[in-house]
Amino acid sequence: MTATVSIGEFARLTHLSVKTLRHYHDIDLLEPVSIDAGSGYRRYGVDQVPRAHLIRRLRALDMPLPQIKAVLTAPNEAARDASLRAHLERMEAELARTRAVVASLRSLLTPAAPLAVEYRAIPAFPALAVTGRVAMAEIDQWCPDAFYRLHTALAAADITAPAPDGCTYAMEFFEDEIGAVVAFVPLPAGARLEPPAGTALIELPARRFVIAVHAGDFDSFDLTYGALGSYVAEHGGALAEPVRENYLVGPGDHDDPSQYRTEVCWPIGRL
Incomplete structure (x- = not known):
């Protein structure tokens, strides 16, 4: 007993x-x-x-x-262990996020190096795109799904993109934490492609940009935005148009986030 x-x-x-x-x-x-x-x-x-x-x-x-x-x-050990594993995975993801935020916070305590900027005129070009009204909290999932669809379509048509993938973000995306996002893959001039369902052929307009390269993952992306946007405000007004991001090296190109390279392109004029 x-x-x-x-x-x-x-x-x-x-x-x-x-x-x-x-x-x-x-x-x-x-x-x-x-x-x-x-x-x-x-x-x-x-x-x-x-x-x-x-x-x-x-x-x-x-x-x-x-x-x-x-x-x-739980009805059996397998079900119990599956629940425990799922929670541990969520905890590990949260721990990784916390570490990233701590690293980003430490970077705020270190004097920032002068921002390297480039002025560039980019002509209009065609692209295959996926457009959506996306919440900021969901962008990390939306973008990989969108680019998977785009690259699957280009591979099926045997088309090689002549430039890196990119996205445009409307002002409302930042103002309201939800807004229009366009994920695009540039197309070669004269490329013939029937866009699959959920995608569209678009033309990115010709614009002049001030551009800075963000190195590393996206946890400190706001710092690059803040520095570049401040530079533009001090040296000439920005257009109230979507910011472009060009993913020179991204999650699809490298497994190590520290190796990511993203061009942030602030529109300042029309060509």
Whole structure:
């Protein structure tokens, strides 16, 4: 027969407070083995200690209580382990994001090198494009999907892009955190292509730009935008038109984010 202990003793065995244990009972996460009908005192079995320890560790990993309950009530080990792996992967992704933000914050404490800018006139050119109204929080998923569709279409037509992929971002994308985004792949002059569903043939207009190259991943992208936009404001007004980004080296070209190279092109005039 399994020994039972009072809720206070169980709190000492598990390092879960009495208040916490009562809450876990209320939500059917960790129920006592018996409750005295007269006093209402709860008693726990010592065989519940491992379950309590598991709950405590999952909470330390910020797993929500409903997910912990799903883990504990999983029909088999495979289902339980799948839930645990999924949460650990989310935690690892969050840890990577935190590290990136810390690195970006440290860069703010280091005096920035003078921004290297280039003035460039870019003639109009044809492109195959995917256009969408995209939320800023979803852009990291939207762009790879869009470029996959574009490059699949070019490969099927045996067409090689003459210049790097790019995107344009409308002002509202930054003002409202959602707005028009155009992902494009330049086409050779005279290329013949029937655009697949969801894509379109467009012409990027001729413009004059001030251009700076952002090196590395996109966690500190706002710093390049801030420096370049400030430079343009100080040296001549920008057009209220979409900013272009040209992905010289991007996720499709290199697995190491530190090797990414992106041209940020600020429009300043028409040709």
